[in-house]
């Protein structure tokens with residue numbers, strides 16, 4: 220008899236495997252997708268409202284200012300596939316501007332938060348069909364059958380694309396290209412290069428919300444993987460990596476110590492870090508080059524010079 224495995228079990232296994240492998244590396248590292256449990260999603264929403272965190276305000280203003288032009292670029296009866304939808308507040312601007320959108324497919328690894336977002340969008344757009352999909356966009360997955368093929372628009376706001384490394388970015392762009400098909404289009408929000416103090420402040424706010432977001436990953440490990448991290452013995456750090464053109468988030472061990480995860484013990488030297496997220500910053504030309512290599516033609520770019528929303532067509 221064919222047995223189906225609960226997706227939550229698969230996700231729990233993937234989390235365990237990533238944490239055990241990541242803590243065994245010379246530079247300890249945990250994939251940023253695991254920052255987003257229920258608490259992590261709430262903390263990220265709090266980050267978007269911080270004075271220092273300009274990307275959400277910048278992208279919101281761009282979407283509002285150019286809503287009609289962006290809607291025109293997308294065309295009528297769009298099927299919107301949104302990658303890493305989160306709370307999808309900015310999506311309301313796009314859905315409100317689109318001419319008779321046909322279907323909205325918010326995709327996110329954080330399944331509970333995704334259901335809450337879908338319920339709110341349903342209340343706001345009563346006539347829109349919505350099919351939330353819990354999936355990891357860094358791995359191959361199918362868009363459910365029954366989602367019309369044309370015209371599909373891939374929407375990837377929030378500069379979440381900056382969390383992917385070069386190989387993951389190219390793989391993601393090709394995957395989205397396959398999802399939307401040969402007539403498809405995409406809108407991607409990209410954070411642009413700027414002065415380093417502004418970038419670092421956006422990931423290390425005065426109120427300590429980003430620190431709480433980062434440390435929540437250890438709390439998640441403690442809760443879901445029988446971890447023994449003493450949260451007060453690790454600190455948040457944001458640093459600029461010039462070679463990668465990225466702000467990195469790390470958790471710094473404040474002393475020499477050990478922590479166990481799922482029965483395995485890991486040693487930390489004082490000052491040793493766990494790398495938890497990179498947020499790459501692009502030049503407009505640099506991102507356009509990636510887009511081309513991933514199978515896309517740039518059709519338009521809306522920008523305030525801090526942030527860019529790229530309108531792309533399948534090449």
Ligand SMILES: C[S@@+](CC[C@H](N)C(=O)[O-])C[C@H]1O[C@@H](n2cnc3c(N)ncnc32)[C@H](O)[C@@H]1O
Pocket residue numbers: 251252255260263267275302303304305306307309326327328329354355356357376377378379
């Ligand atoms: C930076 S937040 C952006 C949220 C929202 N799109 C915005 O613009 O404010 C990243 C979102 O992507 C989701 N996410 C991160 N990595 C993911 C992955 N590998 N697969 C699916 N969703 C992911 C997170 O759960 C979170 O909701």
